[in-house]
Amino acid sequence: MPRLRRNLSTLAEWDPVILDYARAVALMQDRPLLSPSSWRWQAAVHGFHDGLLEPGEDPDPALVEDFWNQCQHGSWYFLPWHRGYLSAFEAIVRDAVLETGGSEDWALPYWDLGRPEWQRLRPEFCTPELPDGGRNALFVEARRPGFETGDVGIDPRSVALDRILVEPEFGGDSRGGSTGFGGPETGFFHGPGATGALEGGIHNYVHGRVGGPGGYMSSFEEAGLDPVFWLHHCNVDRLWEVWRGRDARHLDPDAAGWRTGPLGRPFRLYRSDDELWTFTSEEMVDTRAEPLGYEYEDVGDPLGGTPPPTHLRGFGARARRRGMGVAAMVGRGRRIDVLGAIAPGVSLGGGRRTARIGLAPPPTARSRKSLAGAAPSAERYLLNLENITGVDPGQAYRVYVNLPDDGDPDTEERHLVGTMSLFGVARASDPDGEHSGNGLSYVFDVTELVGRRPDGTRDAEALTVDFVSDDDGLRDDAANVGRISIVRER
Amino acid sequence: MIRSLASAGVAQPAWPLFAAAATWAFLFAGPPAVQMPLLCGGGGLPPGQAVGFLLRVHQWPRLVLSGVPMLFAMTLPFVVAPLGHVAARAGPSRAAAQAAFLLGYALPWAVALPALGAVSLFFRWLPYGVGVCAWGALLWQETAWKLGAHRRCHARPPLRWGAVAAVSDSARFGARAGWWCVASCWASMLLAMSIGGLPAMLLATAIALLERERFARPLRGSRLLRAGRAATRRLAPASGATGLPPGRAVPIR
Numbered sequence: 001m002p003r004l005r006r007n008l009s010t011l012a013e014w015d016p017v018i019l020d021y022a023r024a025v026a027l028m029q030d031r032p033l034l035s036p037s038s039w040r041w042q043a044a045v046h047g048f049h050d051g052l053l054e055p056g057e058d059p060d061p062a063l064v065e066d067f068w069n070q071c072q073h074g075s076w077y078f079l080p081w082h083r084g085y086l087s088a089f090e091a092i093v094r095d096a097v098l099e100t101g102g103s104e105d106w107a108l109p110y111w112d113l114g115r116p117e118w119q120r121l122r123p124e125f126c127t128p129e130l131p132d133g134g135r136n137a138l139f140v141e142a143r144r145p146g147f148e149t150g151d152v153g154i155d156p157r158s159v160a161l162d163r164i165l166v167e168p169e170f171g172g173d174s175r176g177g178s179t180g181f182g183g184p185e186t187g188f189f190h191g192p193g194a195t196g197a198l199e200g201g202i203h204n205y206v207h208g209r210v211g212g213p214g215g216y217m218s219s220f221e222e223a224g225l226d227p228v229f230w231l232h233h234c235n236v237d238r239l240w241e242v243w244r245g246r247d248a249r250h251l252d253p254d255a256a257g258w259r260t261g262p263l264g265r266p267f268r269l270y271r272s273d274d275e276l277w278t279f280t281s282e283e284m285v286d287t288r289a290e291p292l293g294y295e296y297e298d299v300g301d302p303l304g305g306t307p308p309p310t311h312l313r314g315f316g317a318r319a320r321r322r323g324m325g326v327a328a329m330v331g332r333g334r335r336i337d338v339l340g341a342i343a344p345g346v347s348l349g350g351g352r353r354t355a356r357i358g359l360a361p362p363p364t365a366r367s368r369k370s371l372a373g374a375a376p377s378a379e380r381y382l383l384n385l386e387n388i389t390g391v392d393p394g395q396a397y398r399v400y401v402n403l404p405d406d407g408d409p410d411t412e413e414r415h416l417v418g419t420m421s422l423f424g425v426a427r428a429s430d431p432d433g434e435h436s437g438n439g440l441s442y443v444f445d446v447t448e449l450v451g452r453r454p455d456g457t458r459d460a461e462a463l464t465v466d467f468v469s470d471d472d473g474l475r476d477d478a479a480n481v482g483r484i485s486i487v488r489e490r
Numbered sequence: 491m492i493r494s495l496a497s498a499g500v501a502q503p504a505w506p507l508f509a510a511a512a513t514w515a516f517l518f519a520g521p522p523a524v525q526m527p528l529l530c531g532g533g534g535l536p537p538g539q540a541v542g543f544l545l546r547v548h549q550w551p552r553l554v555l556s557g558v559p560m561l562f563a564m565t566l567p568f569v570v571a572p573l574g575h576v577a578a579r580a581g582p583s584r585a586a587a588q589a590a591f592l593l594g595y596a597l598p599w600a601v602a603l604p605a606l607g608a609v610s611l612f613f614r615w616l617p618y619g620v621g622v623c624a625w626g627a628l629l630w631q632e633t634a635w636k637l638g639a640h641r642r643c644h645a646r647p648p649l650r651w652g653a654v655a656a657v658s659d660s661a662r663f664g665a666r667a668g669w670w671c672v673a674s675c676w677a678s679m680l681l682a683m684s685i686g687g688l689p690a691m692l693l694a695t696a697i698a699l700l701e702r703e704r705f706a707r708p709l710r711g712s713r714l715l716r717a718g719r720a721a722t723r724r725l726a727p728a729s730g731a732t733g734l735p736p737g738r739a740v741p742i743r
Contacts, residue, residue, distance in 0.1 A: 065707070338578070432638055436642050438644070
């Protein structure tokens with residue numbers, strides 16, 4: 001019988017699920033770093049840096065390379081890897097729950113942000129004491145200032161799922177086209193890079209809002225140290241189920257490269273101090289199968305069955321293969337044309353900043369009829385924000401296209417295309433880091449806005465991109481977008 | 491990289507791989523006159539005399555031209571990803587921008603190869619010189635400089651829009667990429683040249699590709715030694731291969 005992962009947001013205060021979690025976390029926090037069932041080891045699997053070592057600790061570099069810093073980001077492995085990671089963590093916590101006298105059916109709850117009243121930190125994470133007066137391990141100070149009130153400044157618009165759950169394809173591309181729901185095709189990739197819609201949307205945003213300028217959740221290397229991290233990722237994992245369930249065309253990749261995991265570097269995690277577990281993406285598909293063995297309380301469609309926008313109906317794996325004939329049998333035939341770009345892009349601070357991009361006419365369609373299929377008929381326009389660098393990973397900017405100069409971002413929501421969170425920006429901006437200071441990347445679908453002036457008439461020559469921050473006290477160059485471009489994908 | 495060429499999304503330029511493979515085939519099957527490692531043997535003379543010897547035996551244009559296919563064969567596999575970056579962003583100037591990138595990329599190597607070739611003559615002449623060079627190359631693999639240069643090879647800078655801007659930015663990108671490629675791989679290239687022969691050059695290329703594509707980090711001699719010890723221990727009951735406290739068995743599934 002699969003264990004039930006429940007909605008944290010609907011639990012009563014100090015529900016046994018939460019209390020068991022708090023006691024288990026405390027037990028795990030007392031274990032040494034080199035114990036795979038310790039809190040710090042579990043966090044290090046996601047990310048680790050030498051600054052987290054305590055005096056006298058000197059782990060073998062091979063151990064660090066083989067078992068820590070493993071999180072997959074900016075990759076189509078983001079979802080399956082994190083699913084395995086959560087499963088292993090859940091198993092370890094359950095063992096600790098049993099040790100502390102809790103329920104053997106304990107399962108990780110998920111932090112659903114689907115309602116405004118749920119978009120606050122639960123009280124159990126904001127108080128340093130348990131109901132019995134003991135230390136509450138769910139309370140960590142390394143969060144956004146003022147988190148003790150529960151308010152971390154989550155904007156409902158930035159955790160909305162309407163643009164994320166309509167993404168037609170799981171996988172995507174990291175060179176300008178859609179990055180898909182789950183992320184671009186990569187090998188073993190520790191990120192950061194161009195992210196899929198789910199990761200780049202609600203996932204990144206909540207990390208930054210809870211972590212703030214310097215909290216655990218704002219750092220790849222420290223996020224796992226915050227007990228909220230696991231509940232947030234549980235919700236992210238749940239949304240994978242929601243996406244698959246809401247549309248029969250929403251399919252996981254069937255490519256061998258995804259199903260069997262990164263070539264030559266399998267995913268390996270400890271499910272206890274003594275059990276090393278190797279898994280592949282295809283083994284993560286069915287949550288009810290062992291060793292996952294769980295299901296979610298609610299995987300209903302929060303969009304109420306709303307169909308995808310018209311321009312997306314021609315996309316999706318099967319639609320693409322039908323349209324591309326023989327070409328689809330040997331490749332997926334995605335064509336991307338850059339219509340305009342500016343580099344450098346724009347420097348961001350507080351308030352509103354605007355960039356203007358001139359557009360070249362789309363290339364005329366050369367005949368690309370394949371032997372047995374028709375030319376592609378679906379197209380979408382994508383806004384690419386690349387080489388995003390900065391210093392404050394807790395920052396986020398709402399992104400608008402063709403917002404009138406005198407338009408109010410708070411009311412002109414039809415121009416809102418998404419939220420650009422700077423989670424991971426410090427690491428991504430480091431030229432000596434793993435990815436050479438390339439910065440972050442975001443891709444937003446702007447099809448419904450491209451080529452239309454605010455008054456609805458067409459303007460095929462240019463468009464404007466506005467970045468809006470509601471945070472106060474930002475310096476003028478808090479962040480920088482290195483390149484802004486518009487592409488057409490067919 | 492191989493898989494990514496057949497991936498969804500914008501096609502990575504596949505021609506560098508095919509060109510590299512064709513060039514290796516040409517080098518192995520072609521006349522010795524085009525095999526730079528043979529031309530640069532130096533005859534076992536002291537380095538200073540070897541250089542003069544080479545220049546008297548082979549006209550310098552032949553030496554230069556023989557280096558071109560060697561350069562292509564060894565470096566083309568590494569330009570697939572950055573060329574894809576250029577191709578996806580240069581718009582209508584795509585072809586010119588890619589050509590500019592390649593020219594920029596070749597420039598640091600054009601300077602480095604003769605210098606490394608001259609130094610390799612020293613190691614060929616020195617008793618046990620190849621061994622000394624090999625130790626030096628292994629030590630270099632362990633350094634933070636190697637790691638830093640390896641990482642810098644992944645830089646993907648923003649490229650401006652417009653014919654002239656895209657081409658000039660691509661050329662600069664190529665030159666920087668080539669420089670960091672040299673900085674990362676000079677030691678293994680020097681070792682291969684000191685050993686001499688196409689198989690050594692091919693092996694150096696393969697190791698660099700493993701670093702880039704499979705491990706995403708420099709291959710370190712210390713790690714190879716640890717892997718060897720771990721493999722040996724698996725033949726007998728053991729623990730602690732991963733640095734965990736002794737007494738914890740680690741069954742690997």
